[in-house]
Amino acid sequence: MLTMKNKNYFRKAVADMAGYTPGEQPSGDIIKINTNENPYPPSPAVTAAINGFQTASLRRYPSARADGLRDLIAEMHGVKRENVIAGNGSDDLLTMITRAFVSPELPMACLDPTYTLYRDLAAMQEAKIITVELEPETFALPENLLEQAKGANLLMIPRPNAPTGNTFPLDTVEQICRGFDGMVLIDEAYADFAADNCMRLAATLQNVIVMRTLSKSYSLAGMRAGYAVAAAPVIAGLMKLKDSYNLDAVAQAAAAAALCDRDYFNGRINKIKETRSRLTGELEDMGFIVVPSSTNFVFTRPPKPFTAKAIFEFLRDRLIFVRFFDRERTRDYLRISVGTDDEMAKMLAAIREFMKK
Amino acid sequence: MLTMKNKNYFRKAVADMAGYTPGEQPSGDIIKINTNENPYPPSPAVTAAINGFQTASLRRYPSARADGLRDLIAEMHGVKRENVIAGNGSDDLLTMITRAFVSPELPMACLDPTYTLYRDLAAMQEAKIITVELEPETFALPENLLEQAKGANLLMIPRPNAPTGNTFPLDTVEQICRGFDGMVLIDEAYADFAADNCMRLAATLQNVIVMRTLSKSYSLAGMRAGYAVAAAPVIAGLMKLKDSYNLDAVAQAAAAAALCDRDYFNGRINKIKETRSRLTGELEDMGFIVVPSSTNFVFTRPPKPFTAKAIFEFLRDRLIFVRFFDRERTRDYLRISVGTDDEMAKMLAAIREFMKK
Incomplete structure (x- = not known):
């Protein structure tokens, strides 16, 4: 019953497009710090x-x-x-x-x-x-x-x-x-x-x-x-x-x-900024370059000889999801969302483990 | 402090467009049968x-x-x-x-x-x-x-x-x-x-x-x-x-x-179809032409000398909102959403009142 008509009627621009790929949205018992979601529930x-x-x-x-x-x-x-x-x-x-x-x-x-x-x-x-x-x-x-x-x-x-x-x-x-x-x-x-x-x-x-x-x-x-x-x-x-x-x-x-x-909002923003500040300090102590962040994430470059890609994969294997953009200007960096203090501690511990190997 | 820059940067097609006008969304103690909303609450x-x-x-x-x-x-x-x-x-x-x-x-x-x-x-x-x-x-x-x-x-x-x-x-x-x-x-x-x-x-x-x-x-x-x-x-x-x-x-x-x-859905659909059938009959009894409806509204033409526009306005004055499309092919008709039986009775009574004047 399937017709043989199989022409592509899409506008050429659409047919040629790959389409935007949003960050992974894995679920379950994981640390998800890859799409800059807020670690706290809404008001x-x-x-x-x-x-x-x-x-x-x-x-x-x-x-x-x-x-x-x-x-x-x-x-x-x-x-x-x-x-x-x-x-x-x-x-x-x-x-x-x-x-x-x-x-x-x-x-x-x-x-x-x-x-x-x-x-x-x-x-x-x-x-x-x-x-x-x-x-x-x-x-x-x-x-x-x-x-x-x-x-x-x-x-x-x-x-x-x-x-x-x-x-x-x-x-x-x-x-x-x-x-x-x-x-x-x-x-x-x-x-x-x-x-x-x-x-x-x-x-x-x-x-x-x-x-x-x-x-x-x-x-x-x-x-x-x-x-x-x-x-x-x-x-x-x-x-x-x-x-x-x-x-x-x-x-x-x-x-x-x-x-x-406003009270709830201000409280959570301040908390995230505090965590960001501590996270930045700890990464810098570990030799990472951290671009000064005005956001709820940090963009950070690991010290040589460690590569962003290797850390990204190591973390992913441990169910810690950060973001890695495999393009020329960004592939030396990881983008890590500011999560809870506990999530940050676990993520940092995993990176330390990686660097010790 | 307001800059003098006042150029229109919109694409010409957008600048020239009037934009779509959705049906009126009045609120309050009214009968709103103008945008084909379901008269019953969701499941x-x-x-x-x-x-x-x-x-x-x-x-x-x-x-x-x-x-x-x-x-x-x-x-x-x-x-x-x-x-x-x-x-x-x-x-x-x-x-x-x-x-x-x-x-x-x-x-x-x-x-x-x-x-x-x-x-x-x-x-x-x-x-x-x-x-x-x-x-x-x-x-x-x-x-x-x-x-x-x-x-x-x-x-x-x-x-x-x-x-x-x-x-x-x-x-x-x-x-x-x-x-x-x-x-x-x-x-x-x-x-x-x-x-x-x-x-x-x-x-x-x-x-x-x-x-x-x-x-x-x-x-x-x-x-x-x-x-x-x-x-x-x-x-x-x-x-x-x-x-x-x-x-x-x-x-x-x-x-x-x-x-x-599915049970709730089927029940409400059947109810609306029943009301539609009764509404169609009553309008026809009053001399209206009703296009056979397969929807939750009727498209209906009043008998001469009554005009759709006059009925639309008469109903609106009584806070009964139906739809009137003032374009060549549609201005002889009213589009009336199938509401509750009570809403239909009130709307029909108002039309009868209009026709008696």
Whole structure:
């Protein structure tokens, strides 16, 4: 009964794509510090919102634009509702933003190394990618970034950057935004773990979008909620590309609950920063180079003769999952999410065992 | 401090778009029968899944491909996991499908009248739209559909169709799929309210995608869950365009719970069909033309001299919200969702009041 028709009707760009590979999601009795998940559960307010959710209301569509949530976010950042768009995770927002500003005629500029998903999103749009190499060792922005990125219509600046973990000087980023003739997306997925952020730029410059996610700092990776802040005309344009009801009613409630519990949030952020600081010290004591981290992970290079790949595999065999990116600029490093103190101790003990062999 | 930079960096297609307008979502003490929501709450199993959800797990990313849910769906339809993709509502799937198969070089064919979102999605892709007019009065497929749709790479067939509510003969649709040189998307958003469906075609033809949503028949509009069934290479291609974690962990659990409770589902479907049958009879008794409905709504034309627009406005003034599409092919009709028996009685009483004036 199977028809013989076996033609590939996909757009060539899609047929040719490999597709983005998210980090491994193994489960069971393991130490999972490979995808920058928060080691702590979400706020009890989130539990109350979900476990007390009035499910009868689910027969109705959710708020199409998540206005209640947008108002909360706007208040938090001192902007207006019209400056905020909510997304089904920041993935959803990245899809809208690349569809809005990137095309075969409108190139994207992105850093290297950086979040590899950006390149896949550009490929879907059949867009040329302008790669701006970060400085060796420091992973700092090159001085001539504006010159290199010229001609791009969208410039992706994750601040702090992933997978390198470092941040970029705020005034440098502001100068770039002012000088760049195109949109700048400042992806602040990890900004809650940093000393400062760029939200002020989104509120004052017409060509800047600042994006946040609740996945990491609010322990809501499983819930999918993110948002972007920008000038009202930019948000209005992105709204056109949004799926009509992109954020489900439970996610809207959970996200609002998480954002409102500032005490819980601040407590967990401080705890993670403390663990990060101790982890950095211990790795450095063991001879590792650690890129100064403004995130909930560290990007670290083992001392010679040890290789990142060998340590990655050794840890994996012991059910400790860290991330290793086997590409030119990154293969000397491991990316290790900041977990609980206990997880860090076990991981460090395993690395010490490896180095003793 | 506001910069003067005020250039529009949006892709021209996006800047020029108006954007899709979902049906009004008023709230309060109203009768809301304008967006085909189910009048009944979701299954108690959904309530148990959400209100008993272990929120600590939300710190982790959800299953990226929703494999547990896909397995359930595959079993339900007698296909394999590799034949199923889950979406954040069918909106999410429609976005992937249009991005996969539609471009400036690859036109989309769709019916008129039909779900207007399809045209907006094609516009985002800067694709030519080939419009296939349905027959007057009956809204049947034209005999020369294949001829008209020739050259399109994607053909959208909602079956049953919206907003007209009628279905198309199964063998006709099969012939179209076999004869069409491109992908056919059979949007079965309302198929659970119909006497038959096209799932067999998705399982046997390489160029057919059948899409379902849990929004209507499972009372989960607020939760956002849908899925598509197709040949494995088609699903694999769509996966490349999927946001990495498009379906949150709570939605995956809720959708699985809803799908498993067949007794509840069948009971509510039967109830809605009974109400639909009675509603159709009463409208016909009042002189309305009712397009035979295979959905949870009726598309109905008032007898002269009454106009659909006047009735729509009269009902709205009484806080009864039905849908009126002010376009050439649809402005003689009202689209009324099948609500509870009580809601239908109140709506009919209001129409009678209007006609007596």
